[in-house]
Amino acid sequence: MEPTQAVREPRQDRSRATRQRLLEAAVDCLSSLGWSRTTVAVVAERAGVSRGAAQHHFRTREELVTAAVEYGTEVRLRQVREHLNALAGRRLPTLDVLTMLAEMYTSPLFRAALQLWVAASSDEQLRAQVVPLEARVGRAAHRLTVEALGADESVPGVREMVQATLDLVRGLGLADLLTDDSARRSRLLRQWASTLDLALRDHTA
Amino acid sequence: MEPTQAVREPRQDRSRATRQRLLEAAVDCLSSLGWSRTTVAVVAERAGVSRGAAQHHFRTREELVTAAVEYGTEVRLRQVREHLNALAGRRLPTLDVLTMLAEMYTSPLFRAALQLWVAASSDEQLRAQVVPLEARVGRAAHRLTVEALGADESVPGVREMVQATLDLVRGLGLADLLTDDSARRSRLLRQWASTLDLALRDHTA
Numbered sequence: 001m002e003p004t005q006a007v008r009e010p011r012q013d014r015s016r017a018t019r020q021r022l023l024e025a026a027v028d029c030l031s032s033l034g035w036s037r038t039t040v041a042v043v044a045e046r047a048g049v050s051r052g053a054a055q056h057h058f059r060t061r062e063e064l065v066t067a068a069v070e071y072g073t074e075v076r077l078r079q080v081r082e083h084l085n086a087l088a089g090r091r092l093p094t095l096d097v098l099t100m101l102a103e104m105y106t107s108p109l110f111r112a113a114l115q116l117w118v119a120a121s122s123d124e125q126l127r128a129q130v131v132p133l134e135a136r137v138g139r140a141a142h143r144l145t146v147e148a149l150g151a152d153e154s155v156p157g158v159r160e161m162v163q164a165t166l167d168l169v170r171g172l173g174l175a176d177l178l179t180d181d182s183a184r185r186s187r188l189l190r191q192w193a194s195t196l197d198l199a200l201r202d203h204t205a
Numbered sequence: 206m207e208p209t210q211a212v213r214e215p216r217q218d219r220s221r222a223t224r225q226r227l228l229e230a231a232v233d234c235l236s237s238l239g240w241s242r243t244t245v246a247v248v249a250e251r252a253g254v255s256r257g258a259a260q261h262h263f264r265t266r267e268e269l270v271t272a273a274v275e276y277g278t279e280v281r282l283r284q285v286r287e288h289l290n291a292l293a294g295r296r297l298p299t300l301d302v303l304t305m306l307a308e309m310y311t312s313p314l315f316r317a318a319l320q321l322w323v324a325a326s327s328d329e330q331l332r333a334q335v336v337p338l339e340a341r342v343g344r345a346a347h348r349l350t351v352e353a354l355g356a357d358e359s360v361p362g363v364r365e366m367v368q369a370t371l372d373l374v375r376g377l378g379l380a381d382l383l384t385d386d387s388a389r390r391s392r393l394l395r396q397w398a399s400t401l402d403l404a405l406r407d408h409t410a
Contacts, residue, residue, distance in 0.1 A: 034327030118323045121382050122239030160396035171376030177326045191365035
């Protein structure tokens with residue numbers, strides 16, 4: 001007995017909403033409880049979803065957590081993309097771009113990703129799933145940063161300066177893990193903005 | 206019955222040697238097995254020390270691991286210090302300084318410290334122990350970097366560039382966690398060396 005179109009649609013919507021609640025709860029749990037306490041059961045409870053329904057979507061913690069970090073990153077990158085599109089070609093000041101990046105790398109999403117990265121570093125099976133995800137996220141973040149900075153990567157050294165910017169904010173994310181590093185970070189980003197402007201100045205469109 | 210001086214000394218030496226073996230094995234275990242599999246028992250076995258002797262030195266995993274990261278860092282910083290002293294005032298090329306820093310932040314010791322940092326981010330008690338350690342290590346690494354680069358921090362912006370250098374290599378350490386990032390890192394450090402030389406040039410002694 002096939003359900004009618006009208007019945008099937010809401011059920012798919014419900015399933016999608018459940019999945020999304022689980023993914024969001026998984027990022028929450030990871031960033032606040034850490035890897036070992038983030039089980040499918042704990043995430044299901046935080047999402048207000050039955051354990052059976054959670055198991056239907058994600059069989060293992062590894063599957064759930066990898067999907068959650070991927071989903072969270074896609075959502076965040078899409079927001080940044082929309083923000084850039086809304087500027088309609090106007091360039092953001094370099095410091096604003098850096099501040100936006102630093103916010104991404106000090107967010108609960110970064111903390112969740114860090115838990116996943118670190119767990120994968122001593123788990124071969126998980127590493128095999130996380131390495132392609134890390135590569136995709138890395139490429140997407142790089143492209144967005146190039147675009148936001150208006151950087152011309154055909155000029156020697158510019159690609160490395162964009163990469164250095166992303167490695168720098170990743171390091172800043174780590175420095176913010178245990179203590180509030182925001183005051184030092186602000187001073188550092190102001191300095192970095194002028195360094196970057198100097199390095200990219202003659203090469204930007 | 207007090208042991209004679211001759212007997213007491215070797216016993217103290219033995220105890221110190223046991224402790225050191227445990228600390229070194231703990232860094233090994235953390236970086237290869239990760240936090241959750243690094244128990245006092247596992248570390249004792251890797252160190253070739255009885256479980257009882259290990260428990261005599263360290264009651265908990267947290268105590269052992271924090272001491273191990275502190276010990277490993279002190280040893281590494283002392284080696285760098287001796288290397289700088291041996292130069293007797295000659296300045297290392299900036300790229301050599303950066304390469305030395307990047308080696309520290311991609312070593313098993315950094316991976317071990319990362320495991321500890323990330324575990325502490327969701328464990329209040331552990332965080333209370335790790336925060337002062339992180340501060341001490343951070344200050345020592347900063348001082349060494351200033352000295353190795355011959356940077357004059359009284360010049361506006363120089364302090365932030367030294368900090369950015371350390372945040373950058375920390376980010377590079379993270380980027381090397383799951384895949385070999387050495388080729389990209391070399392290109393990036395060459396570019397960073399010229400950026401840093403430019404920023405510090407008029408201000409170095």
